[in-house]
Amino acid sequence: MSEVIKKTLRYAASFFLIVTLNFAFPRLMPGDPVKNLIGEDVYVSETVMEELRAEMGLNMPLYNQFTAYIGDLLRFDLGYSYHLHSPVAEVLRERIGWTILFVGVSVLLGTVLGTLLGAYSGWKPETKANRLVCYGFIALSCTPPYFLALLFLEIFAFKLGLFPFKGFYDIPTPENIMYHMFLPVTVMTLFSASRNFLIMRGSVIQEKGQLYALYARAKGLYDTAILFRHVMKNASLPIITLLALDVGFLFSGALFTEIVFSLNGMGTLIYDAIIGKDYPVLQGSFLVIALAVLLANMLADLLYAVADPRVRRPA
Amino acid sequence: MNALLEVKDLNVSFQGNENEKGNENEKESGTAVFYVSFSIREKETLALVGETGCGKSVVAHAIMRLLPPESRVKGTIEFGGKNLLELSEKEMTKLRGKEISIIFQNPSLALNPVYSIGHQLAEPLRIHGQEKRKGKEWKEKEERKEKVWREKEEKNEKGLKMRKNNFSNVARVLKRMGFSNPHEYMGYYPSWCSGGMNQRFLIAASTMLDPVLIIADEPSKGLDRNRVAELEIELKRLKEKSETAILLISHDLGFVRRLADRVAVMYAGEIVEIADPSSLFERPLHPYTQGLLNSLPERGFVPIPGSSPPLSSPPEGCRFHPRCPFKEKLCMQEHPELKESNGRAVRCFLCL
Numbered sequence: 001m002s003e004v005i006k007k008t009l010r011y012a013a014s015f016f017l018i019v020t021l022n023f024a025f026p027r028l029m030p031g032d033p034v035k036n037l038i039g040e041d042v043y044v045s046e047t048v049m050e051e052l053r054a055e056m057g058l059n060m061p062l063y064n065q066f067t068a069y070i071g072d073l074l075r076f077d078l079g080y081s082y083h084l085h086s087p088v089a090e091v092l093r094e095r096i097g098w099t100i101l102f103v104g105v106s107v108l109l110g111t112v113l114g115t116l117l118g119a120y121s122g123w124k125p126e127t128k129a130n131r132l133v134c135y136g137f138i139a140l141s142c143t144p145p146y147f148l149a150l151l152f153l154e155i156f157a158f159k160l161g162l163f164p165f166k167g168f169y170d171i172p173t174p175e176n177i178m179y180h181m182f183l184p185v186t187v188m189t190l191f192s193a194s195r196n197f198l199i200m201r202g203s204v205i206q207e208k209g210q211l212y213a214l215y216a217r218a219k220g221l222y223d224t225a226i227l228f229r230h231v232m233k234n235a236s237l238p239i240i241t242l243l244a245l246d247v248g249f250l251f252s253g254a255l256f257t258e259i260v261f262s263l264n265g266m267g268t269l270i271y272d273a274i275i276g277k278d279y280p281v282l283q284g285s286f287l288v289i290a291l292a293v294l295l296a297n298m299l300a301d302l303l304y305a306v307a308d309p310r311v312r313r314p315a
Numbered sequence: 316m317n318a319l320l321e322v323k324d325l326n327v328s329f330q331g332n333e334n335e336k337g338n339e340n341e342k343e344s345g346t347a348v349f350y351v352s353f354s355i356r357e358k359e360t361l362a363l364v365g366e367t368g369c370g371k372s373v374v375a376h377a378i379m380r381l382l383p384p385e386s387r388v389k390g391t392i393e394f395g396g397k398n399l400l401e402l403s404e405k406e407m408t409k410l411r412g413k414e415i416s417i418i419f420q421n422p423s424l425a426l427n428p429v430y431s432i433g434h435q436l437a438e439p440l441r442i443h444g445q446e447k448r449k450g451k452e453w454k455e456k457e458e459r460k461e462k463v464w465r466e467k468e469e470k471n472e473k474g475l476k477m478r479k480n481n482f483s484n485v486a487r488v489l490k491r492m493g494f495s496n497p498h499e500y501m502g503y504y505p506s507w508c509s510g511g512m513n514q515r516f517l518i519a520a521s522t523m524l525d526p527v528l529i530i531a532d533e534p535s536k537g538l539d540r541n542r543v544a545e546l547e548i549e550l551k552r553l554k555e556k557s558e559t560a561i562l563l564i565s566h567d568l569g570f571v572r573r574l575a576d577r578v579a580v581m582y583a584g585e586i587v588e589i590a591d592p593s594s595l596f597e598r599p600l601h602p603y604t605q606g607l608l609n610s611l612p613e614r615g616f617v618p619i620p621g622s623s624p625p626l627s628s629p630p631e632g633c634r635f636h637p638r639c640p641f642k643e644k645l646c647m648q649e650h651p652e653l654k655e656s657n658g659r660a661v662r663c664f665l666c667l
Binding site: 215219310 | 430
């Protein structure tokens with residue numbers, strides 16, 4: 001029980017730290033948000049600027065700004081974006097769905113693909129085909145996803161004309177979504193699969209040398225039955241950790257991929273917000289991403305307890 | 316009496332470097348087992364003794380065909396009229412766990428950490444369940460049990476009942492092994508149990524299908540006295556009640572003496588002496604056997620001088636000659652054969 005309390009406290013502390021950093025970072029960025037909002041070529045007097053700052057609460061002392069920020073957070077008010085002329089919470093709600101769809105599908109496919117191929121490759125690492133697959137995945141994992149995205153655009157959209165260049169702005173019918181999402185999802189799936197593949201391959205190579213695997217053979221299991229009935233579950237435990245750690249990484253990978261494919265998700269939102277110094281949107285986005293990572297870690301903790309009896313104790 | 320298992324001129328060698336952690340016997344490249352021949356009769360317990368690294372475990376793994384791919388196995392291992400070394404991996408798979416079982420020396424590592432005890436104990440039943448129904452060359456005791464199974468199966472052909480059946484069988488076996496509430500333990504995991512408990516679970520899993528031959532690979536290694544006593548009772552029960560033949564591999568001589576019908580002593584990859592326990596322990600012939608017995612605490616704790624040779628480069632002549640107190644010129648030049656006389660065999664020029 002005390003374990004649970006300890007863990008809850010740790011997560012609460014992480015949460016507070018995230019919120020604090022999220023408050024601090026945009027304010028450390030160079031440039032003046034008010035000037036940016038108005039634009040470089042418009043002249044506004046210093047007094048008007050001051051008025052604008054006061055209206056946005058930017059002239060208050062930092063701790064006042066911080067308490068105000070926390071208060072707003074508790075009301076799920078993430079501020080107002082002057083660039084997009086809309087409350088941030090609403091903007092995020094609109095955009096995050098696409099990113100969750102995009103990243104979710106990719107991670108799901110990538111994990112299944114990477115884990116299965118990795119397991120098989122680790123089971124028989126000496127065969128030519130498996131070696132080739134392994135080299136392929138090493139190359140993929142070293143390639144930045146945005147570069148892969150550009151490559152795919154060049155080949156499949158530009159040269160072959162099979163897929164569209166840009167994201168969808170028209171009617172979101174299922175076929176339309178599939179058509180537009182195919183390339184970005186493929187890129188992210190390959191990226192996610194390559195990471196899972198390498199972990200799983202190493203993990204299976206290690207686990208198959210354990211005594212329980214030999215004992216499974218001694219019990220009369222044949223070849224891959226040992227892999228699927230005994231080695232697989234043990235070997236996929238590190239994948240849970242990888243997934244939790246990777247959520248942040250995948251989001252950032254998705255960010256660039258979204259920009260390359262002009263998808264209307266969090267990636268382009270963050271990109272535009274950085275260019276335009278749109279603090280509220282940035283803060284809101286980072287908060288959401290950080291929370292996603294935190295949640296993923298909590299989920300991994302829970303999953304571990306379910307999957308690995310060594311973490312649990314008898315009731 | 317019929318020989319159940321007949322091992323003839325078994326040679327096992329390992330090719331070079333690729334041996335990972337694995338078995339202690341596999342570290343050396345070269346020949347680990349050198350022209351080993353022995354037989355086990357039905358219901359007989361044969362003990363294979365010798366110090367660590369002499370190739371005992373390699374023999375056990377060779378019979379089960381569980382050696383790593385870089386090993387080369389020569390000779391014949393006849394079991395029930397078939398040469399095990401000529402069977403395909405698929406055919407071998409059908410024998411493993413059903414007719415020949417092995418009990419590994421490290422029970423806590425041999426059980427899979429992420430599956431429940433019940434799941435792992437029911438596994439042999441699941442794996443060999445389909446073949447069972449064909450049941451042609453099955454011994455009577457199996458058929459008796461099968462009848463009960465079949466009656467239940469006929470009531471409900473589908474898998475669920477089968478599963479339940481498996482689990483109730485597991486529960487029955489566990490109860491027989493002295494677990495008063497087997498259903499609770501079936502939900503446990505190896506990491507929640509002590510080494511002694513895991514040992515019993517492992518034995519239960521290996522004997523679930525009443526194999527005709529059990530290979531116990533150093534089962535008493537690393538167990539404390541009470542556990543060894545428990546293990547002894549368990550193996551005795553297998554011997555007497557289930558009439559299973561046992562190949563007992565051990566370096567615990569007292570344990571071997573109480574259980575074995577015959578004892579084979581191995582040194583540096585060879586069998587140097589085979590005899591029944593009472594004559595072996597009372598009148599050992601081979602100088603190595605004598606040395607082994609003299610190094611027991613109750614016999615004065617006198618160790619054999621020197622250490623066993625590396626398997627990659629065994630000495631010329633008799634392999635024991637560098638450590639032998641009685642050696643003569645002949646011992647250094649020629650390699651002695653295993654010679655038989657009045658029911659015991661010894662590999663020594665000086666002993667007969």
